[in-house]
Amino acid sequence: MGLFDLKAKVYKPVNEVNLGADSDETYIHANVKAPRMAGILVKVFAWLLELRLVGAFIVEILKRNNLVHKLVSFANVSEPPLFTPTHAWEDNVEQQVCLIKSNSTPADRVAQAIDCLPERKENAINNSGSNFHRWTIKDYYRAYCSRGTTPLLVAKRFLAAVKESSEPNLNMSFFINYDAEDILRQAEESTLRHERGTPISVLDGVLVAVKDEIDCMPYPTTGGTKWLHKARSCTEDAYCVRQLRSCGAILVGKTNMHEIGAGTSGINPHYGSTRNPYNIDKISGGSSSGSAAVVCAGLCPVALGVDGGGSVRIPASLCGVVGFKPTFGRVSHSGILPLNWTVGMAGILAGTIEDALITYAAICHHIPFRQPTPSLPEITFPLLTSTNSISNIKFAKYGKWFNDSTEDVRSCCENALDMLCKHHGWKTVEVTVPEIEEMRLAHYATIASECTAALAPHLAKLDFAEMGWDVRVAYQVYRSFHSREYLNAQRIRNRQMHFHREIFKTADVIVTPTTGVTAYPLQSDALNTGELDYINGAALVRFMIAGNFLGLPTVTVMVGCNKEGMPIGLQFIGRPWSEATLLHLAYAMQALCSKSYKKPMVFYDLLKKEELLPRNGMTKA
Numbered sequence: 163m164g165l166f167d168l169k170a171k172v173y174k175p176v177n178e179v180n181l182g183a184d185s186d187e188t189y190i191h192a193n194v195k196a197p198r199m200a201g202i203l204v205k206v207f208a209w210l211l212e213l214r215l216v217g218a219f220i221v222e223i224l225k226r227n228n229l230v231h232k233l234v235s236f237a238n239v240s241e242p243p244l245f246t247p248t249h250a251w252e253d254n255v256e257q258q259v260c261l262i263k264s265n266s267t268p269a270d271r272v273a274q275a276i277d278c279l280p281e282r283k284e285n286a287i288n289n290s291g292s293n294f295h296r297w298t299i300k301d302y303y304r305a306y307c308s309r310g311t312t313p314l315l316v317a318k319r320f321l322a323a324v325k326e327s328s329e330p331n332l333n334m335s336f337f338i339n340y341d342a343e344d345i346l347r348q349a350e351e352s353t354l355r356h357e358r359g360t361p362i363s364v365l366d367g368v369l370v371a372v373k374d375e376i377d378c379m380p381y382p383t384t385g386g387t388k389w390l391h392k393a394r395s396c397t398e399d400a401y402c403v404r405q406l407r408s409c410g411a412i413l414v415g416k417t418n419m420h421e422i423g424a425g426t427s428g429i430n431p432h433y434g435s436t437r438n439p440y441n442i443d444k445i446s447g448g449s450s451s452g453s454a455a456v457v458c459a460g461l462c463p464v465a466l467g468v469d470g471g472g473s474v475r476i477p478a479s480l481c482g483v484v485g486f487k488p489t490f491g492r493v494s495h496s497g498i499l500p501l502n503w504t505v506g507m508a509g510i511l512a513g514t515i516e517d518a519l520i521t522y523a524a525i526c527h528h529i530p531f532r533q534p535t536p537s538l539p540e541i542t543f544p545l546l547t548s549t550n551s552i553s554n555i556k557f558a559k560y561g562k563w564f565n566d567s568t569e570d571v572r573s574c575c576e577n578a579l580d581m582l583c584k585h586h587g588w589k590t591v592e593v594t595v596p597e598i599e600e601m602r603l604a605h606y607a608t609i610a611s612e613c614t615a616a617l618a619p620h621l622a623k624l625d626f627a628e629m630g631w632d633v634r635v636a637y638q639v640y641r642s643f644h645s646r647e648y649l650n651a652q653r654i655r656n657r658q659m660h661f662h663r664e665i666f667k668t669a670d671v672i673v674t675p676t677t678g679v680t681a682y683p684l685q686s687d688a689l690n691t692g693e694l695d696y697i698n699g700a701a702l703v704r705f706m707i708a709g710n711f712l713g714l715p716t717v718t719v720m721v722g723c724n725k726e727g728m729p730i731g732l733q734f735i736g737r738p739w740s741e742a743t744l745l746h747l748a749y750a751m752q753a754l755c756s757k758s759y760k761k762p763m764v765f766y767d768l769l770k771k772e773e774l775l776p777r778n779g780m781t782k783a
């Protein structure tokens with residue numbers, strides 16, 4: 163009777179689930195029952211939830227109404243739990259790749275990545291006409307080598323641009339922290355190396371921004387909060403930051419993010435809400451909001467983010483840039499805030515697939531994090547010079563899921579996919595990816611449990627008044643999960659691992675829209691309190707979960723815009739360790755769509771065309 167009177171789901175054994183197009187599995191549309199709240203409403207709601215008994219009661223009602231009880235908490239699952247999404251190394255048969263030596267340094271790997279890139283046609287830049295062009299890592303390198311400009315000059319332009327973007331008329335809120343002196347010092351050192359003709363790699367003098375969840379000296383790591391850096395100090399660079407520095411990259415500061423990554427809008431009441439450079443009245447998406455927006459606005463060709471529930475790919479898609487999250491374990495976790503363990507990992511935001519590859523080359527490593535496998539995964543890079551000769555690619559598409567997006571997103575993604583298949587003679591196969599909503603809720607229970615455990619040691623010192631209202635609400639829901647719910651979630655993880663392994667026997671990648679909606683309006687009532695918008699939130703994470711819960715590599719690339727000019731992304735989800743194929747396919751997609759890319763409303767040109775050409779009278783180093 164009452165609260166717990168519900169028919170919990172009894173899951174059938176995995177081998178009885180039909181994964182074909184003719185499957186009778188039901189697709190559950192996320193039917194989120196929670197109204198949007200902002201301003202005073204969020205405050206009242208947070209207060210209610212923080213009342214011991216009343217709060218616990220409301221949370222259980224919420225979990226019941228949103229099917230958490232039915233599909234996770236009280237469900238009957240026969241598979242044993244699987245606690246981490248680690249994958250044994252499999253030697254995927256990948257076409258057109260080069261194998262990277264296991265003892266290579268980041269700079270060696272970056273050099274090998276460069277060898278995989280096609281020469282950009284000179285006239286692509288010179289006669290850009292109506293085409294919009296983003297400066298790439300190679301453009302910066304060329305400008306530095308030809309002495310057209312210097313890292314120091316670019317760093318100064320960067321500082322002026324950030325200043326301009328922070329003025330009240332724009333109020334972009336890109337960064338939580340940046341230190342002009344530290345940036346100029348790095349730029350001077352890089353300028354000297356270029357003058358001497360001894361740059362370390364193509365990344366030498368290239369500006370890279372880092373999400374404020376990743377340790378990077380000399381900054382504190384706030385995680386978008388007002389308190390976390392007081393409880394945990396940052397004493398050295400995270401491993402991935404160290405790798406970038408060793409290639410000569412200039413680290414330009416800590417980008418804004420959704421507080422502790424506990425949301426997908428990028429609205430942050432403490433440091434300002436990052437605005438979308440395509441339209442400053444829209445959200446940028448989150449939680450790696452600043453990292454996506456700085457790349458979109460031309461301030462850096464690449465930035466680092468962290469992706470625990472789509473946190474790299476969502477803002478990338480909403481801001482029209484590339485978002486790339488490699489296989490779980492491919493990038494080190496060392497020096498990244500441990501907000502959750504088994505779903506999050508650093509990822510890359512970049513203006514182009516080529517730049518995502520170069521950055522990946524710098525930060526990937528051979529010894530995966532907590533890998534139980536006896537043989538170490540090999541690293542391969544895609545030979546982007548020969549994408550055209552890749553044959554026989556099969557995209558798995560689950561129509562009901564693919565269609566569960568707004569009409570502008572659905573049609574744009576479908577057209578892009580058709581164009582890609584037609585152009586290369588590739589195929590789409592209809593499949594059924596079962597239990598999508600079940601997986602979303604199981605992932606939620608997991609990330610919630612991990613986040614609660616991660617914050618537990620700090621609770622004694624934690625003053626709730628220092629937390630944003632939306633995060634206070636999220637925290638009350640997060641802490642409500644019990645061991646039974648957690649274990650059921652891990653059993654669902656086991657099922658999904660099985661389903662995905664099976665699907666990858668019939669197709670190379672799974673293709674989906676990246677998000678179910680495009681960037682939505684940033685409403686003023688949310689600026690100080692944050693907002694609760696679980697309906698849009700569910701649409702943003704709808705296609706994200708396999709990348710986190712199952713640790714699969716994923717990439718999003720922009721394929722067009724809606725009528726309002728807001729970007730739309732298409733996502734590829736790959737087999738474990740198939741980063742090279744994934745980048746190949748995304749590169750092919752980018753090649754067909756990039757002509758239609760438009761310049762964002764807020765965009766800074768940190769290079770000038772003429773700076774790429776050798777100067778008169780100067781000899782090339």
Ligand SMILES: *[C@@H]1O[C@H](CO)[C@@H](O)[C@H](O)[C@H]1NC(C)=O
Binds near residue numbers: 422498610
């Ligand atoms: C989980 O951690 C990842 C990175 O570790 C982060 O991107 C994400 O926002 C975190 N989410 C929560 C809810 O803690």
Ligand SMILES: *[C@@H]1O[C@H](CO)[C@@H](O)[C@H](O)[C@H]1NC(C)=O
Binds near residue numbers: 560562
């Ligand atoms: C998805 O939408 C398209 C266009 O409306 C339609 O042709 C197709 O049948 C739909 N697929 C499914 C599985 O609903």
